[in-house]
Amino acid sequence: MQLFKYSLVLSFTVFLLAAPKYVAALQVTKGALTISLGSEVVTMDPHAASSALTTTIHRYVFDTLTHRPKGATKAIPWAAKKFIQVDPKTIDFYMRKGVQFTNGEDVDAKSVQFSLLRPRIPGYKNVQKKRLRSIDRIEIKSKWVARVILKKPDPGIINRMSDWGNLVPPVYYSKISAADAATKPVGSGPYTMVRWDKGSQIVFRANSKHWNNNIKAIKNARVIPIKESGTKVAALLKGEVQLINQLPSQHLAKVKKSSKAKYKIVQGTRIFHLGFSHQIESPLQNLKVRQAIAHAIDRETIVRSVVDGHGNVANQALHEWTEGHDSNAKWPYSFNISRAKKLLSEAGYSNGLVIDFIAPAGRYTKDKEVTQAIVGMLAKANVKVNFKPLAWKRFVQVFRARKKPGASPFLYYIGYGNGGGDSDGALGSITSCKGSWSGYCNPKIDGMLQKALTNLNMNERQSIFRKVVKEMTRDVSHVIIWQTEFIFGMGKNINWDARNDGRVYLWDISSNK
Amino acid sequence: MIYYLLMRLLQAGFVLIGITAVCFIVLHLTGDPAALLLPENATEEDYDNIRKTMGFDRPLYIQFFDYMKNAFSMDFGHSFQQNQPAFKIVMERLPATIELAIVAFVIALLIAIPVGMISALRRGSKIDIASTFSALLGQSMPNFWLGLILIFFFSLYLDLFPTSGRISFGMSNEAETKFFMLEGIFTFNFSLFSDAFLHALLPSITVGLYSSAKLTRLVRSSMLEVLSEDYVRTARAKGLSNFTVIGYHAFKNASIPLVTLGGIELGLLLGGTVVTETVFAWPGVGLLTVQALQNDDFPVIQASVFLLAFIFVFVNLAVDILYAFLDPRIRYS
Numbered sequence: 152m153q154l155f156k157y158s159l160v161l162s163f164t165v166f167l168l169a170a171p172k173y174v175a176a177l178q179v180t181k182g183a184l185t186i187s188l189g190s191e192v193v194t195m196d197p198h199a200a201s202s203a204l205t206t207t208i209h210r211y212v213f214d215t216l217t218h219r220p221k222g223a224t225k226a227i228p229w230a231a232k233k234f235i236q237v238d239p240k241t242i243d244f245y246m247r248k249g250v251q252f253t254n255g256e257d258v259d260a261k262s263v264q265f266s267l268l269r270p271r272i273p274g275y276k277n278v279q280k281k282r283l284r285s286i287d288r289i290e291i292k293s294k295w296v297a298r299v300i301l302k303k304p305d306p307g308i309i310n311r312m313s314d315w316g317n318l319v320p321p322v323y324y325s326k327i328s329a330a331d332a333a334t335k336p337v338g339s340g341p342y343t344m345v346r347w348d349k350g351s352q353i354v355f356r357a358n359s360k361h362w363n364n365n366i367k368a369i370k371n372a373r374v375i376p377i378k379e380s381g382t383k384v385a386a387l388l389k390g391e392v393q394l395i396n397q398l399p400s401q402h403l404a405k406v407k408k409s410s411k412a413k414y415k416i417v418q419g420t421r422i423f424h425l426g427f428s429h430q431i432e433s434p435l436q437n438l439k440v441r442q443a444i445a446h447a448i449d450r451e452t453i454v455r456s457v458v459d460g461h462g463n464v465a466n467q468a469l470h471e472w473t474e475g476h477d478s479n480a481k482w483p484y485s486f487n488i489s490r491a492k493k494l495l496s497e498a499g500y501s502n503g504l505v506i507d508f509i510a511p512a513g514r515y516t517k518d519k520e521v522t523q524a525i526v527g528m529l530a531k532a533n534v535k536v537n538f539k540p541l542a543w544k545r546f547v548q549v550f551r552a553r554k555k556p557g558a559s560p561f562l563y564y565i566g567y568g569n570g571g572g573d574s575d576g577a578l579g580s581i582t583s584c585k586g587s588w589s590g591y592c593n594p595k596i597d598g599m600l601q602k603a604l605t606n607l608n609m610n611e612r613q614s615i616f617r618k619v620v621k622e623m624t625r626d627v628s629h630v631i632i633w634q635t636e637f638i639f640g641m642g643k644n645i646n647w648d649a650r651n652d653g654r655v656y657l658w659d660i661s662s663n664k
Numbered sequence: 665m666i667y668y669l670l671m672r673l674l675q676a677g678f679v680l681i682g683i684t685a686v687c688f689i690v691l692h693l694t695g696d697p698a699a700l701l702l703p704e705n706a707t708e709e710d711y712d713n714i715r716k717t718m719g720f721d722r723p724l725y726i727q728f729f730d731y732m733k734n735a736f737s738m739d740f741g742h743s744f745q746q747n748q749p750a751f752k753i754v755m756e757r758l759p760a761t762i763e764l765a766i767v768a769f770v771i772a773l774l775i776a777i778p779v780g781m782i783s784a785l786r787r788g789s790k791i792d793i794a795s796t797f798s799a800l801l802g803q804s805m806p807n808f809w810l811g812l813i814l815i816f817f818f819s820l821y822l823d824l825f826p827t828s829g830r831i832s833f834g835m836s837n838e839a840e841t842k843f844f845m846l847e848g849i850f851t852f853n854f855s856l857f858s859d860a861f862l863h864a865l866l867p868s869i870t871v872g873l874y875s876s877a878k879l880t881r882l883v884r885s886s887m888l889e890v891l892s893e894d895y896v897r898t899a900r901a902k903g904l905s906n907f908t909v910i911g912y913h914a915f916k917n918a919s920i921p922l923v924t925l926g927g928i929e930l931g932l933l934l935g936g937t938v939v940t941e942t943v944f945a946w947p948g949v950g951l952l953t954v955q956a957l958q959n960d961d962f963p964v965i966q967a968s969v970f971l972l973a974f975i976f977v978f979v980n981l982a983v984d985i986l987y988a989f990l991d992p993r994i995r996y997s
Contacts, residue, residue, distance in 0.1 A: 183833055193745040193959075200745075273713055333747040349756055350947020351830055377828055377945040381812045385820050386827045544958055 191376035197317035213317035213338035256320035265321035366658035433560030441627035443494035445484035447532035475616020503533030512540035570652035750963035759842035765933035771872030780883025802877030886918035927983030
């Protein structure tokens with residue numbers, strides 16, 4: 152018993168002595184802006200990963216040739232002072248004279264050539280190759296002018312260069328190992344990476360030599376991974392973190408009451424839809440069946456009740472900040488259970504039908520809740536589903552297996568972000584016969600997309616994309632459901648105009664202190 | 665004793681080899697690793713390139729032998745995602761797991777031993793009922809719920825502790841190793857120690873409470889058994905103080921099952937507590953392993969499994985050796 156008492160006294164003493172030191176240490180964090188974007192980057196090799204998070208963080212350290220400002224459909228020059236479309240297959244990039252990487256190498260035409268072609272190095276594991284695959288070769292016109300020659304016209308490549316093809320110093324990246332490329336980044340971006348404690352933090356410091364003198368409001372910053380949303384919110388309310396993404400809507404009232412934090416809501420770019428495995432023989436190949444399923448989904452209720460109003464009903468697959476968006480687009484399949492049953496009956500399924508339904512669980516905002524709601528709605532229309540909520544990797548495996556012989560037909564739920572404003576990529580991905588996220592195949596749509604892909608006339612492209620969207624709607628290639636909102640939490644003293652694509656760029660943030 | 669130790673070491677070696685082999689086989693049963701690494705619209709040439717680069721084009725039995733040969737030198741290949749040696753990635757996370765496990769274990773013992781002993785001494789009393797109830801509660805409460813409650817109450821409401829992470833930003837520049845608490849103690853850097861300790865306290869309590877529940881019940885039942893033994897009666901009859909009778913004679917013998925279960929608990933704690941690590945953003949091995957599983961990062965999975973198996977096997981070996989010191993009746997031949 153005495154030993155127990157001594158232990159208690161000792162513990163209390165340690166605590167009393169320790170507490171002031173902790174508070175003092177906390178003061179030090181006030182010297183750096185701390186943000187949490189959920190997960191952690193897996194690599195600082197700018198050409199080796201493609202998630203939205205990684206792409207965002209890489210932009211802190213590595214400049215790209217172009218940049219898409221908030222709300223813009225088209226990218227503007229960024230690391231390049233200007234670019235000129237010489238002809239449909241040739242673009243000249245004029246680099247800023249005298250700008251250097253942080254190791255002293257010039258950000259010149261050679262670095263552009265090296266950086267854009269680096270993803271093609273044989274054996275180099277990366278996903279950026281396909282994003283820049285239209286590039287045939289790059290010529291050095293002069294020290295500061297790089298000529299990019301395409302295999303065929305690619306109007307979307309300027310936008311894609313705002314995310315991909317980050318500029319790296321050729322000499323440095325030619326010599327270092329893959330392991331060092333992943334952890335010792337050297338770029339010419341607005342920030343340099345000071346340290347990376349895996350699993351804990353990445354620390355950045357403003358690059359005093361960056362060409363853009365207007366974007367150095369935040370001198371020191373760190374990004375910490377906090378996956379659990381409750382913990383992230385607690386850190387925000389306590390002041391340990393000054394900006395978080397994916398603030399759950401159930402915490403908004405708490406944040407509103409807080410003296411240290413506030414929140415910001417913006418319309419997001421991710422659009423969720425129900426897809427069909429059109430290419431597998433099944434009732435889903437019948438247009439009336441797809442129309443019936445479309446009529447069975449109460450999209451307004453999903454937005455109002457399931458996602459608590461933090462989203463909007465969507466009428467098309469293209470969001471407002473990408474080419475081809477039609478603000479007048481209509482969705483002709485209103486929620487109507489009787490109509491749904493009638494269509495099913497006309498299709499020969501008066502007794503209903505049974506089909507698999509796969510959906511990712513825990514990947515998107517309220518995906519479990521939304522898909523559960525869809526299951527219930529379909530059941531009312533006599534479409535019974537074998538519902539399979541899957542972890543993301545498993546969902547990808549099952550989805551990819553759709554083209555294997557003997558695959559079972561299924562419905563699927565997914566959200567496509569298109570944060571980069573690449574309408575070719577977005578529509579191609581979800582609708583074309585070879586699209587990564589497409590269960591659909593319509594040669595007419597594929598033909599239209601091919602035309603748009605090589606057409607530099609913006610108005611014509613706009614017209615083609617709208618025709619594609621109309622055809623998708625007519626043929627019920629997908630049931631377009633809702634478009635998300637992004638909710639960010641931030642410190643009361645933080646000034647930040649949240650972007651619709653959800654990207655958090657350090658140089659957009661400033662503080663009142 | 666030496667013979668026993670050697671035999672146990674040999675056994676441990678075979679166990680590790682077996683686990684390593686099973687891990688390789690099971691992972692490769694999940695599908696073509698190249699397909700997991702490449703996007704869907706990768707060309708056949710892309711597949712061929714990646715298979716050649718990663719060695720997946722070799723017959724499986726050759727891949728297996730190479731893998732086992734490299735495993736002996738702790739070379740599990742490079743992470744598919746991070747391009748770093750997989751074992752190095754896992755080892756970077758180990759200090760965080762060790763510190764959390766040790767603090768949680770100490771908390772568990774600090775609760776279990778006194779509460780279990782008091783419960784046994786006051787059998788049937790209100791204290792006994794309360795401690796049994798608490799033990800049941802401790803084992804029933806979900807870790808993630810408890811963790812969040814502790815954060816919201818002690819961090820946010822009372823502002824006593826940090827919400828997450830291992831160390832404050834300013835302190836991280838002072839530390840030279842990843843063993844923040846140990847470094848703080850041995851270098852007399854009290855700021856470092858206290859900062860790291862305060863960060864570890866809430867996650868350790870979250871994990872420790874669960875372990876303490878099991879250990880408390882064990883201490884209680886062991887003490888009840890021992891207190892009725894003749895030698896305890898003799899010790900009392902000799903006029904020894906209550907503290908000596910209970911704390912030395914009784915507890916020493918009651919602690920043998922505690923050492924067994926405690927060793928298992930410590931092994932489990934060192935295996936990483938994924939849920940707690942997620943809630944508190946604690947950069948440990950458990951969270952890393954789960955992330956590697958989600959990303960099909962085979963080398964990291966294999967390195968993690970090997971390391972966790974290694975820790976578990978050797979903790980159990982240490983427990984067995986400790987027996988001999990606690991109980992002279994146990995002799996290994």
